[in-house]
Amino acid sequence: xxxxxxxxxxxxxxxxxxxxxxxxxxxxxxxxxxxxxxxxxxxxxxxxxxxxxxxxxxxxxxxxxxxxxxxxxxxxxxxxxxxxxxxxxxxxxxxxxxxxxxxxxxxxxxxxxxxxxxxxxxxxxxxxxxxxxxxxxxxxxxxxxxxxxxxxxxxxxxxxxxxxxxxxxxxxxxxxxxxxxxxxxxxxxxxxxxxxxxxxxxxxxxxxxxxxxxxxxxxxxxxxxxxxxxxxxxxxxxxxxxxxxxxxxxxxxxxxxxxxxxxxxxxxxxxxxxxxxxxxxxxxxxxxxxxxxxxxxxxxxxx
Amino acid sequence: xxxxxxxxxxxxxxxxxxxxxxxxxxxxxxxxxxxxxxxxxxxxxxxxxxxxxxxxxxxxxxxxxxxxxxxxxxxxxxxxxxxxxxxxxxxxxxxxxxxxxxxxxxxxxxxxxxxxxxxxxxxxxxxxxxxxxxxxxxxxxxxxxxxxxxxxxxxxxxxxxxxxxxxxxxxxxxxxxxx
Numbered sequence: 001x002x003x004x005x006x007x008x009x010x011x012x013x014x015x016x017x018x019x020x021x022x023x024x025x026x027x028x029x030x031x032x033x034x035x036x037x038x039x040x041x042x043x044x045x046x047x048x049x050x051x052x053x054x055x056x057x058x059x060x061x062x063x064x065x066x067x068x069x070x071x072x073x074x075x076x077x078x079x080x081x082x083x084x085x086x087x088x089x090x091x092x093x094x095x096x097x098x099x100x101x102x103x104x105x106x107x108x109x110x111x112x113x114x115x116x117x118x119x120x121x122x123x124x125x126x127x128x129x130x131x132x133x134x135x136x137x138x139x140x141x142x143x144x145x146x147x148x149x150x151x152x153x154x155x156x157x158x159x160x161x162x163x164x165x166x167x168x169x170x171x172x173x174x175x176x177x178x179x180x181x182x183x184x185x186x187x188x189x190x191x192x193x194x195x196x197x198x199x200x201x202x203x204x205x206x207x208x209x210x211x212x213x214x215x216x217x218x219x220x221x222x223x224x225x226x227x228x229x230x231x232x233x234x235x236x237x238x239x240x241x242x243x244x245x246x247x248x249x250x251x252x253x254x255x256x257x258x259x260x261x262x263x264x265x266x267x268x269x270x271x272x273x274x275x276x277x278x279x280x281x282x283x284x285x286x287x288x289x290x291x292x293x294x295x296x297x298x299x300x301x302x303x
Numbered sequence: 304x305x306x307x308x309x310x311x312x313x314x315x316x317x318x319x320x321x322x323x324x325x326x327x328x329x330x331x332x333x334x335x336x337x338x339x340x341x342x343x344x345x346x347x348x349x350x351x352x353x354x355x356x357x358x359x360x361x362x363x364x365x366x367x368x369x370x371x372x373x374x375x376x377x378x379x380x381x382x383x384x385x386x387x388x389x390x391x392x393x394x395x396x397x398x399x400x401x402x403x404x405x406x407x408x409x410x411x412x413x414x415x416x417x418x419x420x421x422x423x424x425x426x427x428x429x430x431x432x433x434x435x436x437x438x439x440x441x442x443x444x445x446x447x448x449x450x451x452x453x454x455x456x457x458x459x460x461x462x463x464x465x466x467x468x469x470x471x472x473x474x475x476x477x478x479x480x481x482x
Contacts, residue, residue, distance in 0.1 A: 030383035136342030
């Protein structure tokens with residue numbers, strides 16, 4: 001019996017080994033191609049995800065909703081504390097609302113006096129979150145809007161309040177949003193009262209750190225962080241979050257967007273600012289009198 | 304008439320694909336988009352290794368590679384590398400299975416742990432060597448430990464729910480005769 005089994009193995013094993021060798025070779029090759037020419041493979045990945053994930057849409061949405069309901073139900077158990085908390089917050093908010101209204105009036109008056117031309121309002125497309133990255137090492141979500149809806153790589157995404165991420169990878173019916181917490185995310189920001197420019201570098205934690213800060217002494221926890229629009233990556237002035245000091249004594253940003261529950265995201269259409277390249281030509285006076293004859297003869301020649 | 308061994312094999316292969324799809328589906332659900340502090344176990348790897356060491360014939364290398372490559376693509380991992388490493392580790396476990404059928408569970412667990420540790424180390428090394436931006440390599444090892452920790456549970460589930468157990472020598476011989 002034992003010999004029999006060996007005979008069987010004798011001719012099966014080389015074939016198996018060849019198959020496995022070829023497979024490993026192809027897979028390693030694929031990885032190297034990805035490393036060398038990442039955009040092409042990522043485009044292929046976007047197309048693949050676009051083909052697979054939206055077809056599960058019918059199942060993804062209900063299951064997510066049911067899980068959300070279970071979460072909500074759990075929160076009923078501490079509804080009294082929550083109610084108290086909300087009342088407290090509401091009192092604070094009323095004070096803020098008053099302040100905001102006054103400021104709004106003042107702002108409108110000043111703008112009117114100055115004849116300031118503000119940036120045009122950004123238009124947006126809203127998408128539903130279909131899926132997340134599914135891996136603890138990547139922070140991204142998949143939206144159900146894509147090239148069909150005119151989405152373009154690099155556009156900013158917000159949840160209505162704060163910046164969430166940027167579009168990276170567009171399929172026909174889906175688009176991937178790299179969240180600001182992902183370790184590959186770097187965006188230029190301005191820290192508001194001091195006006196300092198810095199980079200918000202995601203590191204796979206809930207509160208990403210600030211890098212390349214010129215003067216750390218000039219900022220304090222609670223300062224507002226907005227996108228700076230440097231490098232034309234994002235439109236300027238989108239709220240990102242607040243400065244906070246991390247447990248590791250690094251300056252981090254507490255995000256304004258609710259990363260706990262991303263359901264609907266706005267993709268902001270940004271068309272890039274006009275760039276003024278040259279210093280401008282000489283403004284010559286327009287010619288007076290009949291048009292020059294050379295133009296006429298040239299026109300006749302072509303006819 | 305399809306003989307029962309072949310149909311049983313086909314059913315289990317389809318079952319594995321369905322299980323892998325369900326796992327991927329659960330992972331893709333956008334339940335929490337907060338970065339987690341401790342990464343969860345890689346259940347797909349657990350499942351594959353458990354099947355491989357119960358019934359190697361239910362999980363041919365081509366199917367193994369196909370499922371893992373799809374997972375690589377959907378989970379935004381560098382495509383191919385994890386699949387190649389898992390395939391290598393799986394083949395090592397399979398070759399061990401062929402030499403000795405009677406292996407106590409603790410020994411099998413220890414071997415699996417060593418293989419998971421080795422492929423994780425190789426993965427992190429290659430990513431660092433090629434300067435691929437990878438978030439906190441230490442977390443990859445935490446994930447490996449979690450994966451090893453849930454392995455017995457996955458094996459228990461496979462055994463109780465899907466009735467997946469090692470063939471005895473006699474069964475194996477009858478199967479080979481039929482082939």
